[in-house]
Amino acid sequence: MTPGSPTPTKTARLRIWRGTDREHGRYEEFSVAFEDGDSVLDGLVRIRLNDDPGLAVRFSCFNANVCKECTMLIDGNVEYACIAKLHERVIQLDPLPNVPVIRDLVTNTLARKERF
Amino acid sequence: MADDIALESDVLVVGGGGAGMFAAVAAARNGARVILIDKNVVGRGGATIMAQMTCASALGESEPDNPELHLEDTLSAGRGLCNEKLATLLCEGSPKRIRELEGWKVNWARSDDGKINQVKAPGHSRKRCVYVDFLSTGAAICAALRNKTSRDAAIRRLSNVTITDIVVRDGEVAGAVGIDVPTSAPVKIKCSAVILCTGGMTKMFQRTTASNNLAGEGVGLALRSGARVIDIEFLQFYPNGHLAPRMVGLDPTTWEPTRVKLGGRLLNGLGEEFLHRYGEEDGGSYDTARDILTTAIYKEVEAGRGSPHGGVYLSFQHIDEQKLKDALGPVTEIFARNNINLTKQPVEIFPIAHYQMGGVEVGTDMASTLPGLYAAGEIAGGANGANRLSGNALPEALVFGERAGESAAKYAARNKASRWDDKAAQPHLELIRKVSGRNISGTRSPGQLMAEVKALMWGKVGAFRNAADLEAARHRIRAMRQSELDELSIAPEADFNTSVVEWFELRNGLLAAEAVAAAALNRQESRGAHQRDDFPKADERFLANQRLTLEGGEIVSAFKRVGA
Numbered sequence: 001m002t003p004g005s006p007t008p009t010k011t012a013r014l015r016i017w018r019g020t021d022r023e024h025g026r027y028e029e030f031s032v033a034f035e036d037g038d039s040v041l042d043g044l045v046r047i048r049l050n051d052d053p054g055l056a057v058r059f060s061c062f063n064a065n066v067c068k069e070c071t072m073l074i075d076g077n078v079e080y081a082c083i084a085k086l087h088e089r090v091i092q093l094d095p096l097p098n099v100p101v102i103r104d105l106v107t108n109t110l111a112r113k114e115r116f
Numbered sequence: 117m118a119d120d121i122a123l124e125s126d127v128l129v130v131g132g133g134g135a136g137m138f139a140a141v142a143a144a145r146n147g148a149r150v151i152l153i154d155k156n157v158v159g160r161g162g163a164t165i166m167a168q169m170t171c172a173s174a175l176g177e178s179e180p181d182n183p184e185l186h187l188e189d190t191l192s193a194g195r196g197l198c199n200e201k202l203a204t205l206l207c208e209g210s211p212k213r214i215r216e217l218e219g220w221k222v223n224w225a226r227s228d229d230g231k232i233n234q235v236k237a238p239g240h241s242r243k244r245c246v247y248v249d250f251l252s253t254g255a256a257i258c259a260a261l262r263n264k265t266s267r268d269a270a271i272r273r274l275s276n277v278t279i280t281d282i283v284v285r286d287g288e289v290a291g292a293v294g295i296d297v298p299t300s301a302p303v304k305i306k307c308s309a310v311i312l313c314t315g316g317m318t319k320m321f322q323r324t325t326a327s328n329n330l331a332g333e334g335v336g337l338a339l340r341s342g343a344r345v346i347d348i349e350f351l352q353f354y355p356n357g358h359l360a361p362r363m364v365g366l367d368p369t370t371w372e373p374t375r376v377k378l379g380g381r382l383l384n385g386l387g388e389e390f391l392h393r394y395g396e397e398d399g400g401s402y403d404t405a406r407d408i409l410t411t412a413i414y415k416e417v418e419a420g421r422g423s424p425h426g427g428v429y430l431s432f433q434h435i436d437e438q439k440l441k442d443a444l445g446p447v448t449e450i451f452a453r454n455n456i457n458l459t460k461q462p463v464e465i466f467p468i469a470h471y472q473m474g475g476v477e478v479g480t481d482m483a484s485t486l487p488g489l490y491a492a493g494e495i496a497g498g499a500n501g502a503n504r505l506s507g508n509a510l511p512e513a514l515v516f517g518e519r520a521g522e523s524a525a526k527y528a529a530r531n532k533a534s535r536w537d538d539k540a541a542q543p544h545l546e547l548i549r550k551v552s553g554r555n556i557s558g559t560r561s562p563g564q565l566m567a568e569v570k571a572l573m574w575g576k577v578g579a580f581r582n583a584a585d586l587e588a589a590r591h592r593i594r595a596m597r598q599s600e601l602d603e604l605s606i607a608p609e610a611d612f613n614t615s616v617v618e619w620f621e622l623r624n625g626l627l628a629a630e631a632v633a634a635a636a637l638n639r640q641e642s643r644g645a646h647q648r649d650d651f652p653k654a655d656e657r658f659l660a661n662q663r664l665t666l667e668g669g670e671i672v673s674a675f676k677r678v679g680a
Contacts (some may be wrong), residue, residue, distance in 0.1 A: 020611050035360030037454065053561035053615055054607030060156035063364040064326035066255065067160045083365040083453075102298050103611040111266075114158060114275040116122060116297065 007053035012086040014043055016055070017094045020103045027092075028052075034086040039063055040093070041070055041081040044105075056104035057081075071096055071106050081105075118301035118543070118610065125151040125272070126528035128292055128307040130279045130337075133162030134254070134513035135520070138213075138259035138314030142521025143303060143311070144270035148528050151305060155278035155297065155617065159262035163315050163327040163471075163494060164513055167254030170237045170375030172507030173210040178243040180226070183207040185241060190508060193239045193405060194473075194501020195644040196659050197347060197678060201480050201497035202516075209515035210597075214246060217514070222262040237376050238651065239405045239505040245507040250445035251373050253640050258509065259531055277303055279333075280620045281544035282341035282381050282489065282534065283391025289341075290535035290616045293544045293553070297617055300610045306536040308528035311490040311520045312337060313513075317351070317568075317628050319621070321469035322574035323389035325354065326367040334495035335631055336624025338476045339666040343486040346497040348475030348628070349635035352504055352645045353579040355409035357468030360425040363454040366409025366447070371430055371465055372506065375402040377443045382413075383429040383462065384421040390428070390534045400434065407503045407644050410467040410579050417466070418631060427466030432458040467579055471509060472634075473500045477663060482520035486664035487526060488535075492520035498661070504643025513663055552616050556607040561620035562604050565596060569622070569629060577633050582649045590633040597626040627666070631680070634671050635662050 012032050019025030030051055032043040044057045061067040063082045070081040073094040081093075095101045100108040108115070125142040129136045132154030140152040154161055174186040186207040191198050218224060224246045227233040232244040248256040265271050279294040291306045317332030318324040335345055356375060358368035374380065379400040384390045389398035394412035396404045404412070413428050423429050432440060437459050441448055456463060475497030482490045493513040500508060572592055576585035601622060607615045639662060641655035642648050660675040 005526045035362065037364070040365075042500075048614075049561075049563050049567060053563050053605070054609060054613075056609070056612045056614060058156075058612070060161035060329040061166065061326045061329035064166060064367040065365040066165050066326065066367065067156065068230070069157060085364075103609060106298075106612045108298070110157065110275050111273075113266075114273050115298075116274075 008035045008038070010034050010036070010088050012043055012088060013090045014047065015090050015092045016105065020101065022101055029090070032086070037045050038086050039082050040074060040084040040086060040091065043086050044081060056102070056106045060107045071109065073097065118299045121296055121301050121303045123151060123303065124306045124534070125149045126307060127309045127311065127524045128305050129153065129311045129313055130292070131162060131313035131315060132273070132275070133157030133313060133315055133449040133493065134164030134257055134261065134510065135517035136311070137258070137265050138514050138517030139311045139313055139492050139521035139524070140265050141261070141268065141270050141519040142496065143525040144524035148270065148525035150271045151274060151307070153264060153274045153277045153279060153294070155276065157275045158265070158273045159258045161329050163325070163330060165254045165258045166325060166327050166367045166369065167252035167510055168367060168370060169247045169253050169376060170235070170507035170509035171214070171247060171253055172237070172240065172244050172505065173214045173246055173511055174207065174242070174244060175211050175214060175232060175234065175246065181242040181244055183211070186210070186244060189240050189503055190500070193503050193505040195503055197501035197643070197661060199498035199678065202478070205480050205519065206499050206512050206515050209519070210511035213511065213514040215519060217257060217260055220264055222256045222260045222403065223248060235376055237504045238403050242505065245376070250447050251370065253510065265606045278617055278620060279337065281550060282337055283541045283544060283577050284341050284486065285341070285535045285537060285540040287487065289486065290536050290537070290540055291405050293541055293548065295548055295616060295620070298612050300552045300613055302545050302615060304541055304545070306534040308531045308534050309488045309490060309524035311492060311524050312495050313493050313517065314495050316472035316494045316611040317625065318469045319651070320570060320573050320625050321578070322628050323466070324469040325357070325369050331621040331625035331629025333621065333624040334476065334491065335628035338484065338489070338491070339627055339631065339664065341486055341489065343484040343489050344477040344663050344665050345475065345631060346477040346661050348472070348497070348631050348664060349639050349662065350473035350502050350645045351632065352406060352471040352473060353410045353467035353470065354470030355406055355413055355467050356430065356465050358463065359427040359466040360464040361454065361456065363456065365450050365453065367472070368468060370447070371463070372443065378432060378435055378440070381431045383431055385423045385428070386421055390416050390421070400603065405503070406506065411647060413467055415578055423464045425464050427464040429462040430465045431462035433460070433462065471504055472563065473497070473502065473504055480519070481523040482516055483523060488531070490520045490524045492516035495590060502646060550620050551606060552613065554606040556605045559603050559605045562615050562622055565600060565604060566618060566622060567624065569593065569596060573629055577629070577646070579635060580647050580649055581636050583637060586633050586637040590630060590637065593626055593630045597630060631664055631671055635664060635673060638662060638673050
C-alpha cells in the first residue's frame with residue numbers, strides 16, 4: 001500500500017449540477033467515500049475516476065489552493081472545492097453564478113483576452 | 117465538431133509558468149510576435165507558482181558570495197553529470213534576473229538593514245537563497261510575470277489550449293497543433309520557432325507535489341518531433357513531502373521552506389533521531405542534500421522503523437510558539453484549518469515526486485537538436501546533472517526562459533517565412549478529430565489508465581529501482597502506449613471534454629514514462645537521484661550523459677562521456 005492513502009470509511013453525497021445551459025440543467029447525486037480532512041475536490045476526482053469520467057471539473061494544482069480554478073458554489077456559497085471539506089451529508093455543487101457556464105461545474109472565468 | 121482555429125506568430129511558447137512567461141517577455145523585447153499558451157491558465161498552472169521559498173542567486177547581500185561559488189555547489193550536487201556550460205549560465209545569469217524581477221515589483225524579503233535577506237538552503241556553501249514571505253516566492257514571481265505579459269501588445273496569451281504535436285517539415289519546426297479545450301476545436305499555429313516550457317512529469321507519479329498538470333508532455337513532444345532528450349532517468353524525489361495528517365490548501369512541499377527557516381528534528385517511528393545512521397548529523401538544523409535525505413528516509417522505513425503512515429516524523433515541538441508564528445505568518449492558519457498544531461504534534465513526511473533533472477538536450481542558446489525547437493526551465497535538461505540543488509529551479513526557469521526567448525526571436529527573424537504546410541499538419545489534426553469524435557464507452561477511461569500508470573511509476577520507477585521492476589514497468593507501459601491507449605473510452609461531450617485532454621496527456625506522458633524506465637534500466641549504477649538496489653555504487657563508466665531519441669516508434673539510447 002502507498003503511504004498516506006488509508007481506505008476511506010465515510011460517505012458523502014454530492015448533488016451536482018449537470019448541463020451546458022443554465023435553463024436546462026439537472027442535478028445528479030453521487031456517493032463518494034472519504035476520510036476526515038478530504039476535500040470536495042478529492043470527491044470530484046473520485047467520481048470522475050470511478051463513476052463518470054464525463055463530469056466536467058476544472059483544476060490544475062491539486063488541493064494546494066494555488067491555481068484558483070476550482071471555484072464553484074458549494075451549498076450556495078462561493079468556495080474553492082480544494083479546501084472545502086467533505087462531510088457525511090448531502091452537499092450541493094453548482095457552477096459559479098454571473099459567468100458563462102461551459103459545462104457542469106466549469107465556468108468561463110478567464111480574462112477575455114486569453115480566449116479567442 | 118467545431119471548425120479549426122488558425123493562428124500565426126513568430127514564436128510560440130508552450131506552457132505559461134515562470135520559464136514560459138519569461139521566454140514570452142524576452143522574445144517580444146527582441147522583436148518577435150509571440151503566442152503564449154497554457155493548457156490551464158497562463159501564470160496559474162505549472163510548478164513555478166507552487167514554489168514556496170528558495171530561489172538561489174549569488175547576490176552577496178547577506179554575506180560575500182559570487183556566481184563561481186554558486187557554480188561549485190551546483191556541480192557538486194550534480195554528482196558529476198552537470199553540463200557545466202548550462203550550470204554556469206544559470207549561476208551567472210541569476211542575479212540579473214532577480215534584480216529585474218525586483219523592478220517588476222517582486223518584493224524580495226529584506227532584513228532590518230534593508231538588504232535582501234538570503235538564507236542558506238541544503239547544499240549551498242553560502243546564504244544565497246532569496247524568497248518572498250510568507251512562502252509566496254513562486255506566486256509573487258508569477259503575478260509579476262502575468263502582469264508583464266499582459267501589458268505587452270506583442271504577446272498574445274491563450275489559456276485552455278493544449279498543444280498535441282509540433283509540426284515539422286523537412287527537418288525544421290513549422291508550427292504546432294492543439295486543441296481548444298472549452299470547444300474541442302482543433303488549433304493550428306504557424307510559426308518559425310517553438311519554445312517548450314512544459315515543466316516536468318510529476319503527474320505521472322502517485323505521490324507528488326501539487327502541480328497536477330505536468331504530465332511529461334515536453335518529453336513526448338520533443339521525442340516525437342525528432343529532438344533529443346538527455347538524462348531523463350534522473351527524477352528528484354523531494355525528501356520533506358507531506359504525508360500525514362491529511363492537509364489541503366497548501367503544497368505538500370511546505371516542510372522544506374519551513375525547515376530552511378526553522379530546522380526541525382527528524383525522528384523515526386520509535387521517536388529516535390536517525391540521520392547519523394546515514395552519515396549525516398542529527399539535531400535541529402537542516403543541511404542534508406536532497407538525494408541523501410531521500411535515501412535515509414526510505415532506508416529507515418524499509419528497516420521497519422517508519423511512522424504510522426509509512427514515513428518519518430518531522431517535529432518542531434522544541435521551537436518556541438512565537439518563533440514559529442513569526443516564521444510562518446498566515447500559513448499557521450492553514451495548518452490550524454487542517455488541525456495541525458506544530459507546538460503539540462509532529463507531522464509525518466515521506467519523499468514525493470518533485471523535479472525532472474533531465475529533459476530536452478539544449479545548448480547555451482536553449483536550442484534543441486531540432487532546428488526551430490527551443491526548451492527552457494525544467495524541461496531543459498543538463499544544468500542540474502544527477503541531482504538539483506534546492507533553490508536552483510526558479511533561477512533556471514528565469515535565466516533559461518529569458519535566453520530561450522531571445523534566441524528563438526532571433527531565429528524567427530532569420531527564418532521569417534514559416535515552413536508550415538497543411539500536409540505536414542494533416543496527420544496531427546486527423547488524430548485530434550479522431551480522438552475527440554471517438555465516443556467509445558464501456559472500456560477504461562483515460563483517467564483510469566492514468567491512475568494505473570501513476571501507481572506503476574511510483575512502485576517500480578521511483579526513488580529506488582532494480583532491473584526486474586524497471587523491466588516490468590517498461591513492458592507494461594509499452595503495452596499501454598502501443599495498444600491500450602487506442603481502446604480508451606472518451607466521453608462524447610464537445611464542451612470542456614477533459615477525457616480528450618487526458619488522452620493526449622497520456623499519449624505524451626506514457627512516452628515520457630517509458631523513456632524514464634528505459635533510461636533507468638540502462639544506467640547500471642547509483643548516482644544522485646537515480647538509486648539502483650542492484651547496482652548500489654556510482655560507477656566511473658557511467659560518468660556519462662544518456663541521450664534518447666525516438667526512431668521508428670522505439671526509444672534508442674546512447675551514452676556520451678560528460679563534456680565530450
